Amino acid sequence: MKSFALNRRRFLTSVGIAASTVPFAGCDALDGFLSGGSPVRDVLATANSLTYRVQRMLIDADKLAPEFSSSEIRQGQRPNGSTDPNDEAYLAHRTDNFASYRLQVQGLVEKPLSYSLAELQNMPSRTQITRHDCVEGWSCIAKWSGLQLSQLLDEAKVKPEARFVVFHCFDSMNAGLAGNVGYYESIDLVDARHPQTILAYGCNDQPLQIANGAPLRVRIERQLGYKMAKYIRSIELVSTLSPFGKGKGGFWEDYGYDWYGGI
Template sequence: MKRFSAGRRRFLTAGAAGAAGLTLAGCDVFDPLLRPNHPVRNAMSSANELTYSAQRALIGREALAKEFSESEIRQGMRPNGSTDPNNVEYMFLRQADFVLYRLQVDGLVDTPTSYSLEQLRNMPARTQITRHDCVEGWSCIAKWTGVPLAAILDEVGVQSNARYCVFHCYDIYSGGLSGGVPYYESIDMLDARHPQTILAYGMNDAALPVANGAPLRVRVERQLGYKMAKYIQRIKLVESFAQIHGGKGGYWEDHGYDWYAGI
């Protein structure tokens, strides 16, 4: 089973990287292929749905991604995407060392709640050494510490019609004439409650660096790196993300990437 899992992980990572890499490359020749209802984009979407169904069928609900030993951490965690948000609110919080930071958790919950960084650090924590697999093709092993997202969900009380956790972030991505779009991502409730899904505030036995998502990022170890939103300011539980930004469940998904990026 270990041999099958490792091989499957490599296969799915390579497949997802090849497909999503069309957009990452930023090459105009591929733009028509990623337009809505284009056969290539529809084929990619079908493959994504197949991967989602296959992983749910073949892998247990709480099957863990591989964890590593400290000796296998051979380099610092490579930053990617946004590394220094210029959102005014974020810059103010950073200047004060995130003392005034509050994580808002709301939507389809019984008790909407906000948490300070200190409150999150004082909750029972999980530490895990895992490999970050980027859709661009690189990987990196790092040690992450944070509070399990499931613990937060238990505190606020999840309503029965909640299907997704949507992570709203401080970093703003270029939006042309629209003035920019806040980064966002989403996962389903099964992945939200997975034992390795944590809200990380620590990396490699130190506070999470700004370049890697401080003060808080999500780790979803059975998915590709772009699902692991950084600079989180709000978690909203929803029944559907159809009316959120582009309606595909994430910033990159709105630009043609797969929503389910399982590995």
């Protein structure tokens, strides 16, 4: 019997909440449907929560995303989202080639940490060739180098009440009347400790480029591209996502995307 590959899209179809009932056509196409209090938004949020729990029950926490050979890298990593942050602190780091950059690990940890980029690069590293799947419909295979996020979590000694990792970023996004909003993302501790979840500082055997998130971006290979925050300023361990943004767990999630972007 063929292996049963359960993914978020197939599961939504199987429970009858398929995209055919609503025209999912872009980042802002569903503003009316996805606004707070909308019954469509409530149904989709319930479906997302259900598929998240089912995937956690049926898929091994350490199951790896597919990895590829070097010959399958046919182009550079396609930049997406913000590609050139204008945050003053970021510009200063960029001017000195990130020599003054320090990653903060804070929140619900026994030992708050601060690392320079050089210190991170001197830690045991992992290299993986994986496919980046964008919610816009394109994909790209690239080779990523960095350190496993679990290493930092172990060193910081995560407190028992922590449930999520929040990535605070240097870049911001235009949110219409709200102006520019700082980008952030989050994952649970299962994905944070996954072997392929790395803080990447290299891409295709070169230092990570500005357009792709230098000096540091997270790779969460079992989720869609919008979950992989770039330009990471700090990492915070928390018990709830409610204090951040609109409380949905990420910039795009605050505007209607699912928090769990599993593929």
